[in-house]
Amino acid sequence: MLPRAEMNVDAVVERVRPIVDDVRDRGVEAVLEYGERFDGVRSESVRVPFAALREALDATDPQVRAALETSIERARAVHADQRRTDTTTQVVPGGTVTERWVPVARVGLYAPGGLAVYPSSVVMNVVPAQAAGVDGLVVCSPPQREFGGRPHPLILAAAALLGVDEVWGVGGAQAVALLAHGGVDTDGAELEPVDMVTGPGNVYVTAAKRVLRGRIGIDSEAGTTEIAVLADHTADPVHVAADLISQAEHDPSAASVLVTTSVELADAVDAELATQVASTKHDERIRTALAGQQSGTILVADLDAGIRVVDAYAAEHLEIQTQDAAGVAARVRNAGAIFVGPHSPVSLGDYCAGSNHVLPTAGCARHSSGLSVQTFLRGIHVVDYSADALRDVADQVVALAEAEDLPAHGQAVAARFGTRKEWSR
Ligand SMILES: NC(=O)c1ccc[n+]([C@@H]2O[C@H](COP(=O)([O-])OP(=O)(O)OC[C@H]3O[C@@H](n4cnc5c(N)ncnc54)[C@H](O)[C@@H]3O)[C@@H](O)[C@H]2O)c1
Ligand SMILES: N[C@H](CO)Cc1c[nH]c[nH+]1
Numbered sequence: 001m002l003p004r005a006e007m008n009v010d011a012v013v014e015r016v017r018p019i020v021d022d023v024r025d026r027g028v029e030a031v032l033e034y035g036e037r038f039d040g041v042r043s044e045s046v047r048v049p050f051a052a053l054r055e056a057l058d059a060t061d062p063q064v065r066a067a068l069e070t071s072i073e074r075a076r077a078v079h080a081d082q083r084r085t086d087t088t089t090q091v092v093p094g095g096t097v098t099e100r101w102v103p104v105a106r107v108g109l110y111a112p113g114g115l116a117v118y119p120s121s122v123v124m125n126v127v128p129a130q131a132a133g134v135d136g137l138v139v140c141s142p143p144q145r146e147f148g149g150r151p152h153p154l155i156l157a158a159a160a161l162l163g164v165d166e167v168w169g170v171g172g173a174q175a176v177a178l179l180a181h182g183g184v185d186t187d188g189a190e191l192e193p194v195d196m197v198t199g200p201g202n203v204y205v206t207a208a209k210r211v212l213r214g215r216i217g218i219d220s221e222a223g224t225t226e227i228a229v230l231a232d233h234t235a236d237p238v239h240v241a242a243d244l245i246s247q248a249e250h251d252p253s254a255a256s257v258l259v260t261t262s263v264e265l266a267d268a269v270d271a272e273l274a275t276q277v278a279s280t281k282h283d284e285r286i287r288t289a290l291a292g293q294q295s296g297t298i299l300v301a302d303l304d305a306g307i308r309v310v311d312a313y314a315a316e317h318l319e320i321q322t323q324d325a326a327g328v329a330a331r332v333r334n335a336g337a338i339f340v341g342p343h344s345p346v347s348l349g350d351y352c353a354g355s356n357h358v359l360p361t362a363g364c365a366r367h368s369s370g371l372s373v374q375t376f377l378r379g380i381h382v383v384d385y386s387a388d389a390l391r392d393v394a395d396q397v398v399a400l401a402e403a404e405d406l407p408a409h410g411q412a413v414a415a416r417f418g419t420r421k422e423w424s425r
């Protein structure tokens, strides 16, 4: 199995637990102290005034605003199609089971803001939650020193564009803890505890979600970014290298993995990486990520072996750059999202494909999905039987209850038909 980064979620859970407990006990005062320690800024208050959201939007570069609007429009189109409809099954005459889809009442949405700022993650969180019908939305993002301890203006602008009016300037584990436990701001504004926290983040955010899971619902662990590229001799090494670098740019712990059938391609990608990294803005971070144990190249004998490797790895993002890319993609079982062919780079999905970029990392794609409308819905079974329908199945319920040595279960049915029986101990 390919290793993940050394700095993993397990390694920081115990470091994050005291932060979570402290925020539970001391609320906003603790949040402000952690902001000072980890984000280098202490603000007057944590909730962003409503007027500041509109001001940020008005001050946004028109080109960036238009791009955000495109991103929102495409994401809304895809997520609208994910809505569920209730289903009613008539099991027998007079006996129905309805599956009713009900949105979570109040959710906290995290948009990262440490090494980079992520207005695109505001879009990717808010769009599916709104499409699911969630009423209570609160966005959290780290306080930024250069903006007086408020989140980055583009985070505020994205929230305003999406119609979200509650934004708090808090990041890391303390954000997840504040969302879960609630708190009162220095000026008396109240953050009501949420039922669920979603959104991507670094290892501290992910560890806090793991610590608080159960008290709140969480989405899949959308931690440090990963890309795997499955490529054959037809792939363009310039594109493959650019895509590997694009995701390494997120974090020194990010993973960029090439799985290929072609030695020539592997060598050409190595050469391209050396050239392209040198001219990239965040070259130091990228070099660290590419040199880490989590990144590298794997040579495979053929595409069948390649598919076995990428399935075992279960990458957050998987690009297929092979002949018949669609056919190969159809054979993959485990990935957060799959990007097919030469014109579907991961960066497209990060911003403007319409797909969601909040995706499971660290192998969680074996069992979990990216953020979607479904994340914010709960299916409730509504059981409705008539007297006749219950009578028809009463003996079977009693038989199973007795087989499980839970006779009172059977009695609850029998009692309705005057056939209660006394049980000897
Ligand atoms: N999987 C996905 O869907 C997805 C999507 C977007 C981004 N990401 C990932 O999100 C992450 C964003 O990370 P980021 O750091 O830029 O922003 P972030 O907002 O996730 O983390 C910043 C916060 O980390 C906390 N922190 C920093 N150092 C700490 C320490 N030593 N102890 C405790 N807390 C500390 C601070 O409170 C700070 O506010 C990246 O790893 C990126 O790869 C993942
Ligand atoms: N690649 C990230 C998901 O892991 C999402 C993102 C946002 N901005 C840029 N990229």
Ligand SMILES: [Zn+2]
Pocket: 225, 246, 247, 250, 347, 350
């Ligand atoms: Zn990205």
